[in-house]
Amino acid sequence: MKMTEEKATIVDAEVPQIIEEGPSLPDILTESFVEAFEKGITQYKKWVAACYRLTRESHWINHGTTDKPKFSLQAPGAEALMNPLGISCANNGKPTYVVREAKLDGGGYAYWCEGYMESKTLKRSGYYVGYCDSRDPFFNARQGWKAETGHADIHKAAMSNWEVRGVTMLGGLRDPDPELLRAAGLDPGKIQTIDYRGGKTPEESAGVISEPQRKRLWAIAKTAQISEDDLRHYLKKWFGLESMKDIKRKDYDKICQQVESGYLPMDDKDKKEEREPGTDG
Numbered sequence: 001m002k003m004t005e006e007k008a009t010i011v012d013a014e015v016p017q018i019i020e021e022g023p024s025l026p027d028i029l030t031e032s033f034v035e036a037f038e039k040g041i042t043q044y045k046k047w048v049a050a051c052y053r054l055t056r057e058s059h060w061i062n063h064g065t066t067d068k069p070k071f072s073l074q075a076p077g078a079e080a081l082m083n084p085l086g087i088s089c090a091n092n093g094k095p096t097y098v099v100r101e102a103k104l105d106g107g108g109y110a111y112w113c114e115g116y117m118e119s120k121t122l123k124r125s126g127y128y129v130g131y132c133d134s135r136d137p138f139f140n141a142r143q144g145w146k147a148e149t150g151h152a153d154i155h156k157a158a159m160s161n162w163e164v165r166g167v168t169m170l171g172g173l174r175d176p177d178p179e180l181l182r183a184a185g186l187d188p189g190k191i192q193t194i195d196y197r198g199g200k201t202p203e204e205s206a207g208v209i210s211e212p213q214r215k216r217l218w219a220i221a222k223t224a225q226i227s228e229d230d231l232r233h234y235l236k237k238w239f240g241l242e243s244m245k246d247i248k249r250k251d252y253d254k255i256c257q258q259v260e261s262g263y264l265p266m267d268d269k270d271k272k273e274e275r276e277p278g279t280d281g
Contacts, residue, residue, distance in 0.1 A: 044172075045180075051173055052184035054080050060186075062193040066211045069188060071176055075160035078167040085171055086120035108134045109151070111158035117166035124170050130162020189213045209247045217244065217256055224262040234264040 059077030064070035081087070101110045110133030118125035132154050168174045178188040189212030209217075221231050235241040239251060247255060258264065 048171075048173060048176075049180065049184045051081060051084070051171060052176065052181060052186060054084060055184075055186070057186055057190040058192075060181075060191045062188075062191050064193075066189075066193065069178060069191075069193075071178075071181065071188070071191060073164055073168055073173065075164055078160075078164045081167055081171065081173070085122060085167070087117055087167060087170060088120070089115060089117050089166070109154070110134070111155045113159050113162040115162065115166075117170060119170045122170060126166065126170060128162055128166040128169060130158050130160070130165055132157040132161055187212075187216070189216055207248055207250070208245065209249055209252050213252060214244045214247070217247075217252075217259065220256055220259050224260055226259055226262065226264060230264055230266075231259065233266060234258075237266060 055073065055077040059074055059080065061072050061074055062069045063072055099112055099114075101112070110131065112129060112131040114127070114129050116125060116127050134154055181188050181191075189210055193210070217231075221228070232244075235244065235247070235255070239247070239255075241247060
């Protein structure tokens with residue numbers, strides 16, 4: 001009985017005690033505090049946009065859809081940010097642990113990585129966990145791997161996941177909205193969207209442009225004072241298209257450049273050579 005009581009005392013002593021100290025919330029919400037906080041938010045958004053400018057569209061993946069995007073930084077983007085943010089990792093740049101766990105149902109398997117990261121620039125550090133398994137829908141949608149293959153690739157993906165989680169959580173660079181990416185000079189329409197039903201988006205499978213790219217073309221035409229009728233006529237005459245949805249990705253940049261010039265040749269392509277954008281006559 002005494003032993004039981006002693007154990008209970010030890011357990012109770014090990015339970016962390018939460019002690020709240022400092023002024024209550026209404027006491028600190030002075031006008032000067034709120035103004036300083038708002039200025040901090042403005043500066044923070046500028047800093048985040050500056051970090052995103054170190055990346056490019058190929059460093060991101062859209063896990064959502066074109067109308068409801070969910071952008072996620074990938075390993076090359078995280079690597080591009082590590083030096084500017086002064087991020088280093090414990091254990092000579094490797095996770096503290098790398099563990100493989102064999103699954104019992106169906107022969108799948110998983111890897112996870114754990115370890116510390118520190119940002120000398122931000123004066124922050126944390127312990128993060130990265131994970132990937134052979135049944136991950138994102139992983140299989142991109143690579144088409146089966147559950148029984150690709151141990152080395154799953155291993156590397158788990159390490160990359162750990163790296164991305166550490167960099168983005170230290171820097172507060174997670175889940176940006178399209179406007180924030182545009183402010184950093186990135187075009188959300190050029191970011192690859194993952195179709196979890198298997199591989200490419202419908203636009204990529206058909207080789208045609210995405211909805212954001214169509215909206216961008218409309219915006220260019222409006223700025224160049226080109227009417228909708230003229231744009232449709234140009235696309236039909238020169239590319240045989242009945243709809244902007246049918247514009248090929250390989251033709252997109254050329255079309256945007258021509259529209260941006262403010263001049264659209266209206267004769268058949270076979271009868272008249274296209275004028276170089278920006279030329280007179």
